[in-house]
Amino acid sequence: MPPTIPDIVISRLPIYLRALTRLAQEGQTVTSSHELGLRLGISSAQIRKDLSHFGGFGKQGTGYQIPYLIEQLKHVLKVNREWEVVLVGAGDLGSALAHYRGFANRGFRIAGVFDNAPNKIGTQVGEFTVESTERMAELIRQRGIKIAMLAVPAEHAQEVADALIAAGIHGILNYAPINLNAPEHVRVQYIDPVVQLQRMTYYIP
Amino acid sequence: MPPTIPDIVISRLPIYLRALTRLAQEGQTVTSSHELGLRLGISSAQIRKDLSHFGGFGKQGTGYQIPYLIEQLKHVLKVNREWEVVLVGAGDLGSALAHYRGFANRGFRIAGVFDNAPNKIGTQVGEFTVESTERMAELIRQRGIKIAMLAVPAEHAQEVADALIAAGIHGILNYAPINLNAPEHVRVQYIDPVVQLQRMTYYIP
DNA sequence: TAGATTGTTAATCGATTAACAATC
DNA sequence: TAGATTGTTAATCGATTAACAATC
Numbered sequence: 001m002p003p004t005i006p007d008i009v010i011s012r013l014p015i016y017l018r019a020l021t022r023l024a025q026e027g028q029t030v031t032s033s034h035e036l037g038l039r040l041g042i043s044s045a046q047i048r049k050d051l052s053h054f055g056g057f058g059k060q061g062t063g064y065q066i067p068y069l070i071e072q073l074k075h076v077l078k079v080n081r082e083w084e085v086v087l088v089g090a091g092d093l094g095s096a097l098a099h100y101r102g103f104a105n106r107g108f109r110i111a112g113v114f115d116n117a118p119n120k121i122g123t124q125v126g127e128f129t130v131e132s133t134e135r136m137a138e139l140i141r142q143r144g145i146k147i148a149m150l151a152v153p154a155e156h157a158q159e160v161a162d163a164l165i166a167a168g169i170h171g172i173l174n175y176a177p178i179n180l181n182a183p184e185h186v187r188v189q190y191i192d193p194v195v196q197l198q199r200m201t202y203y204i205p
Numbered sequence: 206m207p208p209t210i211p212d213i214v215i216s217r218l219p220i221y222l223r224a225l226t227r228l229a230q231e232g233q234t235v236t237s238s239h240e241l242g243l244r245l246g247i248s249s250a251q252i253r254k255d256l257s258h259f260g261g262f263g264k265q266g267t268g269y270q271i272p273y274l275i276e277q278l279k280h281v282l283k284v285n286r287e288w289e290v291v292l293v294g295a296g297d298l299g300s301a302l303a304h305y306r307g308f309a310n311r312g313f314r315i316a317g318v319f320d321n322a323p324n325k326i327g328t329q330v331g332e333f334t335v336e337s338t339e340r341m342a343e344l345i346r347q348r349g350i351k352i353a354m355l356a357v358p359a360e361h362a363q364e365v366a367d368a369l370i371a372a373g374i375h376g377i378l379n380y381a382p383i384n385l386n387a388p389e390h391v392r393v394q395y396i397d398p399v400v401q402l403q404r405m406t407y408y409i410p
Numbered sequence: 411t412a413g414a415t416t417g418t419t420a421a422t423c424g425a426t427t428a429a430c431a432a433t434c
Numbered sequence: 435t436a437g438a439t440t441g442t443t444a445a446t447c448g449a450t451t452a453a454c455a456a457t458c
Contacts, residue, residue, distance in 0.1 A: 010404060040384055083406060108402055173402055191398060193305075194219070196395075202282050
């Protein structure tokens, strides 16, 4: 059995991947743990240690080939393929997410947008026609979709989450400002701008 | 000199505050570290330890008075007052943030929306008229604003951040998918949905 | 070769948990 | 009083860092 990788290590890999992709865009082909660490405010030892969980991706004396390391990290994170995701909630935030062009080249594609408000159903958001939440489970099952983005009001987040999980969803990116209860096998990630803001004010004189 | 509180403790306080506020909304007036921990998937010992950094807020045998604990946490996090924030970037995401009604009752108020695109300047987003980024520093200095939300394309994020910092900003909530370099005294928090999604795919079979 | 940088080991540091006296 | 729960101490656990042999 492969050893379990600490979750905190996994959580840093997308940050490395993002920085490496940017370095590549800037035309750089090689980097070192030291340089990457400087950019990210992380120690070079930590970067080397994190990467060493998955194999030796670098060369002594020269460092890491950026395109190669990008491929390896994508492979580890399983984003060397495209994941379809459903988006639930077609309000301001859902609409912004539906329009966002940054998912495609990083491994994700919105496969459908759902809302239960009668005045939303049938309307167009970006390239999507908003569908009734009643048809949500159907699409998820049909296409084997594993990931959902949840942009509904806090009052409805738990019930929608329950429906998503029942339909086979394994990961929820929750924009509602509320904690979700979910079974062990479902990963929930949270995005709440106010929580982030409140994490800053403590430090501001 | 007061002892330094670990950053990881501070980062959990907004989560506690959010859950307590919800409990209060549900009409509950008292809770325990055990109950709160169950809701959040955190051990009761950790919650008690975290809170004990700031004082004894509970009573043996009965637990915590929710309204009192809420007030105390707001005080610790300095959100028992209103912080003005500037929003830079009036695209889809900036527009969604400008419309978001969830800032006001949690300690934050958008004081101005800025963009440098000529076709955006002067337009209305929610209750705001988009202003040129040239007038940004003026407002920040005038009103002593300390916090900014950054919703501009990655290519411009660093230069805008530099301008914000020069104008006196101490905290940046960065929605651009790029790491920002900032001096020691500036707190930067990141919101990148793709990073969150990539943190889930590793675990999904 | 000399310089640079990796991958890894051991040491250090810090965070979480368990346990319990105090007490409501 | 008996039961419940806090705040805190000490033990455990896990993550980060320092250091360096290996080697490009």
